[in-house]
Amino acid sequence: MVMVSDNPALPTHVKIVEMGPRDGLQNEKQPVSTEVKLELIRRLIDAGEKHIEATAFVSPKWVPQMADHHEIMAALKSFPEAQDGSVWFPVLTPNLKGFEGALAGGAKEVAVFAAASESFSQKNINCSIAESIERFKPVIEAAKAQGVKVRGYVSCVLGCPFEGNIAPEKVAEVAKALYDLGCYEVSLGDTIGVGTPNKARAMIAAVAEYVPTSKLACHFHDTYGQALANIYACLELGVATIDSSVAGLGGCPYAPGATGNVATEDVVYMLNGLGIETGIDLTKLVDAGAYISEQLGRRPVSRAANALLAKK
């Protein structure tokens, strides 16, 4: 069976949303200084990243690593890329109090998150999915009133550590709710990294019944090594926004020692090979990943990064 070698379904350009400074670092046990976080962000900007999740306005009691959100926001204000709007720095804001803090800090984009699994929602944020969506309504309303963009995350889209399988229709229902409320983009997260390509396809296809594919992002964890294959399958369905984390920052709290977010370096290596533009310089990106990994006292959790660093 011979088929055409090129794959016309693939997008020509992909938007990378960098998770490193927030989703990546928040699970790190050792404290990372504000100055190191800002230096990482500067290096990611220098590598060409245009969407960098910068911090979270959550309680330091729950996420001590994000306790410096005020300092991060204050520093970002002086970045020329923040002033001229050439780089976006979304901020995670789980509730109205968090949103008000982010807004006071100058946030132009925020993010809210819901789970596709009832059990995960209860254990992670202590309320039902429906209640969590009710909680976002005032955040999204306030953001709209202030001209702030809102990104929506859905977690556990391909499996839940408590429930196992999650029906694609459930993911679609939650994604639709976030989109209908006004999220400009919905990021679909395989939080525990258990998905495989056809399950990813089925999930994307179910969501795309209600939310245009152009408004969807895929967010894969590489816990079982499946992230790039899943991303390739999503690209084939037309998804053109990918969440990833430099140096694979971010472990998996449900499988200690296992890999977390897919590494931005691995994603960009694949997209370069596919001829898909990202605007990102892989060499500078690898250097940014090497910088933060050195600060954390380990090698990057990225195969492409380690191969490129080994050749130096």
Place this chain on the structure above:
Amino acid sequence: MVMVSDNPALPTHVKIVEMGPRDGLQNEKQPVSTEVKLELIRRLIDAGEKHIEATAFVSPKWVPQMADHHEIMAALKSFPEAQDGSVWFPVLTPNLKGFEGALAGGAKEVAVFAAASESFSQKNINCSIAESIERFKPVIEAAKAQGVKVRGYVSCVLGCPFEGNIAPEKVAEVAKALYDLGCYEVSLGDTIGVGTPNKARAMIAAVAEYVPTSKLACHFHDTYGQALANIYACLELGVATIDSSVAGLGGCPYAPGATGNVATEDVVYMLNGLGIETGIDLTKLVDAGAYISEQLGRRPVSRAANALLAKK
């Protein structure tokens, strides 16, 4: 853009050819005892593997790790799975002398290898591609006369450490030569792991002009983390034989410290998720990988294996 979620092009069953005991271990610097190799092979059989490359009849001067090929063959003779033919143990035989050794040891399947890159052929086996193919002719003739199956490998199919890009047409030419000489299967190896999915598609499509897809195997190294995405792309083109190495055994001599062969555990995890049968028990496979990794004093180089082991 909504598309069907299932992917009818995918095969329903995949043949895994296990590289661990040969391609995997041959690059290991520390000696591995014959007993450990045999115990690994026993565990791989117990996990359901049916095609296990067992050893190589090459000079111990070049590949000291394979110096015990006579002992391995002698021991395999007593395996019931070798006697009843339920498991195949191909043996790498680069020349007629090697073939005669393997035949004397009872080999029922051997393998020969050529490169798709002239520079690599010269540096790796000290002759041109055409000369290497001439060298295989008597091996393949002798094998045919003895009823021994011959597998052909083509290396550097998506890139060469010396030449860079390799034209798909060059790969097709070498694969065709091996197939026309009588190789029952041709394994296409991304020796340095630089390929990405569309390049893999283009290469497979070029080869499939001359060799039926059902006679092709894909052999990816995970050096840049691309192996599973490439395998998924090859499955979409109908390739149904995959070479892989338990625990990701086998480094990359061209990028020290980088990842080598794609891990069988990661491949089987993906195939299980895709509903593609392999006959392999993932839990037992992970245990086999943990066994050999422990012998080598490290963790498996498999994300799926480490995630599953972390959950224990």
